[in-house]
Amino acid sequence: MTSWTVTTLRIGELYLPHGGAIMRDPVHVWLVRGVVADKPVNLLVDSGMADIPTVHARLRVKGVGGGHASLIAALATEGLTPADIDYVICTHLHFDHADNLDLFPDSCVVVQRAELQAAVDPVPSQRVFYWKSTLANLMERKRPAQLKLVDGDTDFLPGIRLLSVPSHTEGMQVVVVTTEKGRAALVSDLGDHYRYWFPADPRATSHPQRSLADAFITGNIRSESERTWQAAMRRVLDNSDIVVPAHDFRIPVRIPEQWFAIPDSTEGDLAHVPPGAAET
Template sequence: MASARFGIDYEVIVKGNNLKLREGFLALANVTLIRTPDGPWLFDCGHFSNRIGVIKGLQRAGLTPADIKVVFLSHLHFDHANNIDLFPQARVIVSRREFDYAAAPHPEDILIPWLIQDQLRKHDLHFIEGDGELAPGIRHMAAPGHTPGLQVLILDTDSKGTVVLAGDAIKYVKEVMARRCDMAFDTAENGTASIRRILDMADRIVPGHFPELRRDGDAWLWDEPAELPLLIR
């Protein structure tokens, strides 16, 4: 848990991974709880495979879905947005560009959940564009590439410096090492520019599908293993 000068803490309550199948993937997205003076926020909310994990992760933090004041959706792929129905009382923040993109995604982008716009309209929906500040110590930044309307959150903290919750602007460490976008439904050039912008500003990064990364000089390291425990029943 990281403490912040603005009274902000963050914690990854559902840990993602980047595991692939020969056709498809097992990848789960990181879900991050942000504690603010005005109540808890959630950065992304996962999909049905980690639905129980989201609820239990909140329980471990002493919370229920009803306690979440804001859900910030980095983008609208199913693995980041499908569980939004668990939070009917929350204010939902997403970029206008991403919302519009969901109605007519790239022909090869089959990851947008059906009826996601209809589901979001049931919530207290707030649109953002470009870069800006959402609360003291919490900024948002446009990071197109993986999708055209992807947004990241930037947390200004004391103990861990500038922390970027990157979503799929940076999916896994491969993109950090290469400084290049690996999977783009917007353009690879935009994705690469977004990655480099994040790397230039961040002290820590929470990728979409990898453990939290920390800057160590010119290198990026991680302290926790990437894992997906499987139980046979």
Template sequence: MTRIAPRIPYEIVVQGNNLRLREDFLGMSNVTLLHPPSGPMLVDTGGYIARLGLLKALKARGLAPADIRTVFLTHLHFDHSHNIDLFPQARFIVSRREWDYAANPHPDDILMPWGLHDRLRASDLTLIEGEGELEPGLHHFPAPGHTPGCHALALTAPDGARVVIAGDAIKYAKEAILARCDMGFDTVEAGNASIRRILSMADRIVPGHFPELVRQPDGQFSWTEEAAFDLRVR
């Protein structure tokens, strides 16, 4: 008998963006909530700039941090992993290659937060290698380029769409449109290959720092949601 993988609901609960300052960037990444059979799961936790927004987003959905059973970290840069301390009861999943890389990053990669290894060692940590299933319907695979250990997730949504949660393997629309890696601490060639793979397998892509990308009738990817940025001065 052929096993049919479950379809998994998902939503972006913290909206990232690719806005930058003259000499810096805001570092706001997408945080995605999944509802696989094992229970609520987050993909990335965002940076400190999203800390309050993440808690409010979970509360609005009837969830407390203790309800999050699993946190999958696409990679370990600060803007994707700063808020891991909010989930002391969760199991954290990281690729072993990213774990090793974070201890000895590229000389130009200054985005690894200090104390990260100690915090994760004190948690329920699972290191994964290669590609496979985290559970039925939830496939993980290497997507190097931005960092050597970047991993992405693939799932089938309730409407049947093939979805890839790409993390920074595809950070924003430009990388998907040009099929070219921008800001690669591994190699640009590895990043290009990861982008091509994701583009070939997805109907929808959740990038690291941009609204969801949707495959158009001509096969190209674009976005339908506004990239809103609600800035208030007090």
């Protein structure tokens, strides 16, 4: 079995309302590297968000970073350019996870067929999160060299498994990466903070809920029922050793060098924007 490494790349932040304050929401992508059939392979899980001026114009949401420049700079820290990426695996096609695909014209984008269909005809509450520019890029790609549609759970490469988990979106998928220490699930927005996965653990959340010791917290932006979402999260835990949420500041930067199921403390779970910063 091929053993992979994972590097978290932060390409920006969104400033989102939360409990009467403004929360900093980090936007991450993941660089996954390994060797298959004696050939180095570079995968990028998600491609991040557009630049903040574009996001603000569309959604009236502020923040920092994003766009081509941030993603190119992040890859450069690892000695890579967009041309070095063999595959871009999209967990889903929302604006903060699947923008910038035009940086990868020769890479193969991998997405669930159900998610592409959802982008064409989203549930009404998610129309603002699917952008036509992303859909247009996908539709212009040549298959199968530049676009691969998968149906359900897929053993994509040795040590890279895709789990179909309809929940946040109809075609949501989780990427399970086999490393020297075990299986790391890049769970994206299936549970984008540790507090959603471990709601009763005081290390994961500053407001532990003992009544949820055997359950999870699901999100408000959803295409499926709460029971379906709960079952999806349970299935991911059953098929991995650690989870890596999309928007938590505490996630490991280098896997497997950093390896933990739950962070040591709640510091970084919720980070608020300094007063006045969101208005600049």
